[in-house]
Amino acid sequence: MTTYLESERLTLRPLAAADADLLIELDSDPAVMRYLTGGAPTPPEEVRDLVIPSILAGYERWGHDLGLFAAHEKDGAAFAGWFCLRPLRGGPREEAELGYRLRQAVWGRGYATEVSQALLAKGFTELGIRMVWAETMTVNRPSRNVMEKLGMTLAECIPTPDDMKTVEGSEHGGVRYEIRKEQWDRRQA
Ligand SMILES: CC(C)(COP(=O)(O)OP(=O)(O)OC[C@H]1O[C@@H](n2cnc3c(N)ncnc32)[C@H](O)[C@@H]1OP(=O)(O)O)[C@@H](O)C(=O)NCCC(=O)NCCS
Numbered sequence: 644m645t646t647y648l649e650s651e652r653l654t655l656r657p658l659a660a661a662d663a664d665l666l667i668e669l670d671s672d673p674a675v676m677r678y679l680t681g682g683a684p685t686p687p688e689e690v691r692d693l694v695i696p697s698i699l700a701g702y703e704r705w706g707h708d709l710g711l712f713a714a715h716e717k718d719g720a721a722f723a724g725w726f727c728l729r730p731l732r733g734g735p736r737e738e739a740e741l742g743y744r745l746r747q748a749v750w751g752r753g754y755a756t757e758v759s760q761a762l763l764a765k766g767f768t769e770l771g772i773r774m775v776w777a778e779t780m781t782v783n784r785p786s787r788n789v790m791e792k793l794g795m796t797l798a799e800c801i802p803t804p805d806d807m808k809t810v811e812g813s814e815h816g817g818v819r820y821e822i823r824k825e826q827w828d829r830r831q832a
Pocket of ligand 1: 674744746752754796
């Protein structure tokens with residue numbers, strides 16, 4: 644298994660087509676999907692035919708430097724969820740989106756913060772990233788807490804995408820947080 648990144652308690656590795664069932668199971672938990680779809684699971688065929696191919700296409704575009712990666716606990720190797728650090732398709736390579744989705748069983752242990760901190764360090768010191776951004780629903784407090792603990796700052800309020808208008812809390816819109824390399828550098832000093 645190629646290791647992309649290691650944090651204190653987790654290891655990240657690239658995904659493969661054979662990982663579809665892990666993603667299907669992750670997205671079948673209504674609590675995980677609450678602020679993404681309102682709780683609806685991602686249909687298995689969508690994971691196999693759209694989600695996985697788009698992740699693999701990302702590796703072709705950026706190599707295994709940037710993209711979406713599976714996270715496993717070092718202790719026991721259980722699948723914990725995924726993290727991404729990736730530019731927008733067609734956007735500048737030095738601006739990357741941070742994202743995370745973890746199994747409910749591992750929430751509240753600080754995993755999202757721990758791995759995201761390691762991802763920011765890798766992006767800013769090894770991969771030439773200049774700015775990292777993340778978006779979530781205004782009401783997704785756990786996700787915003789992670790962004791704030793990373794030192795990301797609220798850049799703007801964003802409208803709710805049409806396909807999320809039925810999600811509870813969507814009337815409050817979304818938020819975009821950002822952190823630039825210079826800000827991150829200052830926090831390390
Ligand atoms: C968002 C998510 C990745 C956070 O993962 P996590 O490993 O539990 O996060 P951490 O433990 O690193 O930090 C979460 C912080 O939010 C707090 N938190 C956790 N659940 C919370 C809740 N229901 N309400 C408010 N705060 C909450 C934690 O206490 C912690 O803050 P603290 O360390 O200051 O006390 C996880 O909840 C998740 O996968 N959610 C479903 C998918 C999702 O919404 N992804 C983001 C979409 S943009």
